Amino acid sequence: MNEKMNFRADEKWRNLLARSAATFAGNATPPYGFVTATLARLSAEQRQQEEFERIGWRALLASVAALFIAATVTLTLNYSDQRGDFEPGTRSLIQMDNIPVS
Amino acid sequence: MDEAFDVNDCLRRWKEGDEAAAEQLIEHLYPVISKIVHLHLPRRDDEKDLVQEILMKTFSKLHQFKGDAPISHWVSRLALTTCLDRLRAQKIRPEVRRADLTPEEADSFDAAWLTGSTPDAGDAISARDVVDKILSTLSPEDRTLILMVDLEGRSMQEISDLTGWSVSKIKMRLFRIRPQLRQMINKLEE
Numbered sequence: 001m002n003e004k005m006n007f008r009a010d011e012k013w014r015n016l017l018a019r020s021a022a023t024f025a026g027n028a029t030p031p032y033g034f035v036t037a038t039l040a041r042l043s044a045e046q047r048q049q050e051e052f053e054r055i056g057w058r059a060l061l062a063s064v065a066a067l068f069i070a071a072t073v074t075l076t077l078n079y080s081d082q083r084g085d086f087e088p089g090t091r092s093l094i095q096m097d098n099i100p101v102s
Numbered sequence: 103m104d105e106a107f108d109v110n111d112c113l114r115r116w117k118e119g120d121e122a123a124a125e126q127l128i129e130h131l132y133p134v135i136s137k138i139v140h141l142h143l144p145r146r147d148d149e150k151d152l153v154q155e156i157l158m159k160t161f162s163k164l165h166q167f168k169g170d171a172p173i174s175h176w177v178s179r180l181a182l183t184t185c186l187d188r189l190r191a192q193k194i195r196p197e198v199r200r201a202d203l204t205p206e207e208a209d210s211f212d213a214a215w216l217t218g219s220t221p222d223a224g225d226a227i228s229a230r231d232v233v234d235k236i237l238s239t240l241s242p243e244d245r246t247l248i249l250m251v252d253l254e255g256r257s258m259q260e261i262s263d264l265t266g267w268s269v270s271k272i273k274m275r276l277f278r279i280r281p282q283l284r285q286m287i288n289k290l291e292e
Contacts, residue, residue, distance in 0.1 A: 009284035013236075015214040017253055020230035022223070023145060024253060026137030031150065035128050038154050042124060042161055 109173045113164060128157060134174045135181045141253065142185040142246055144192075144234045145227070152188065156181045179264055182246070189242035198235045200290055207232045211290055236286050243267075244279045251276065 030038075107130050115123035135156050139149050160177055167176055203211060210228035237245045246265070250256045258269045267275075 006284050009287040012214050012287050013283055016229050016233050020226050020233050022226045023230040024141050026133060026140040028133045030132045035125055038128050038157055039124060
């Protein structure tokens with residue numbers, strides 16, 4: 001009985017697919033205006049991609065420049081600190097109390 | 103499909119900025135993508151938008167195409183993955199009952215016993231709607247698999263190449279889907 005029901009269900013499924021087969025077939029040619037619309041979208045996306053790349057490059061260059069400036073300032077300050085005879089803390093005390101050094 | 107179509111030449115020209123080459127590629131790939139979208143997505147989903155979305159993906163990933171296999175295979179895989187993603191976004195019905203069918207769909211379901219009869223366009227659409235309702239109770243992967251086996255008659259190996267699933271996984275899935283389908287059809291008879 002169960003086997004018979006399974007067979008009937010399988011048969012029905014196959015027939016349903018056969019009856020609807022025509023609706024599963026794809027189109028061989030694109031509908032009117034599809035290619036033009038797709039090309040337009042493609043070039044718009046390419047332009048956007050190029051714009052993003054340009055923005056990315058600019059941001060990268062700006063970051064490198066900022067890093068370079070920060071490094072230069074740090075090195076210059078460090079260099080000028082090293083040139084003094086006193087420790088930075090001692091020099092601050094000297095400057096605060098206006099003590100003549102030489 | 104036009105066998106004389108030189109995909110590599112077309113790709114080279116497109117990379118050089120030739121818009122005519124892109125047009126040729128779209129026309130060449132359209133039937134391949136349309137076939138997959140028609141087969142795997144329910145009838146009312148907007149096919150045109152999805153085909154365009156797949157074409158956009160194709161163009162953006164063309165640099166990954168190595169040319170080892172025909173471009174249609176590569177695009178088919180991309181299209182199938184996109185369809186599966188679209189199906190995953192849709193809700194899976196817990197079940198379908200006779201009351202869920204419209205009168206036309208119910209007639210079409212009953213007429214599916216008459217093997218010899220040739221359906222007209224309206225019957226074919228109603229039958230498709232019944233099929234879509236039955237398929238909507240399956241997971242996206244099961245739905246895709248059953249259509250590739252029962253409608254396209256693809257071999258296990260072909261399905262494996264297209265989906266990346268192992269042959270044993272495919273067999274296991276099919277073994278599990280059949281009783282589910284039978285149960286759903288029997289429920290529609292009630």
